[in-house]
Amino acid sequence: MFEKKLKHLEFIQGAITRMASNSFALKGWSVVFVSGLFALAAKDANVGFIYLAYFPAIAFWILDGFYLRQEKLYRALYNSVCSRDEASIDFTMDARPFEDGADSWFKVTMSTTLRLFHGTIIATILVVMVICLIASAKK
Numbered sequence: 001m002f003e004k005k006l007k008h009l010e011f012i013q014g015a016i017t018r019m020a021s022n023s024f025a026l027k028g029w030s031v032v033f034v035s036g037l038f039a040l041a042a043k044d045a046n047v048g049f050i051y052l053a054y055f056p057a058i059a060f061w062i063l064d065g066f067y068l069r070q071e072k073l074y075r076a077l078y079n080s081v082c083s084r085d086e087a088s089i090d091f092t093m094d095a096r097p098f099e100d101g102a103d104s105w106f107k108v109t110m111s112t113t114l115r116l117f118h119g120t121i122i123a124t125i126l127v128v129m130v131i132c133l134i135a136s137a138k139k
Helices: 003-044 048-083 105-109 112-138
Strands: none
Touching: 003 048, 003 112, 048 105, 048 112
16 A cells, blocks of 8 residues: 555665765775875875875765765655655655755764764874874984
């Protein structure tokens, strides 16, 4: 009886799952990429690699905020479809109608969880940079 609604909800849930997977992957890549730049900086004693680490760290933070916001929009679409009757199911995957009621990209990007994760990476870059500068000044 509710086959159309269930199928539509499955489609939306698939999009939500992809957004969450992308966010998780970005966090992993952020750690790996920054760690790799730290390793290059240590290997060649070149502080420039540490400065370079800021760019991917910030870029991954921005992308993570984008995917988290998209996930929230699709959750709003999911909730909307849940409340519809079977006859009004149109299989739309357009989450734009929910943008006005959702948090802005900036607010999502600055959420507590993203600030803690990505802020820690940026703080770590800063600490390593200071340590390297102090070590090079002593030489």
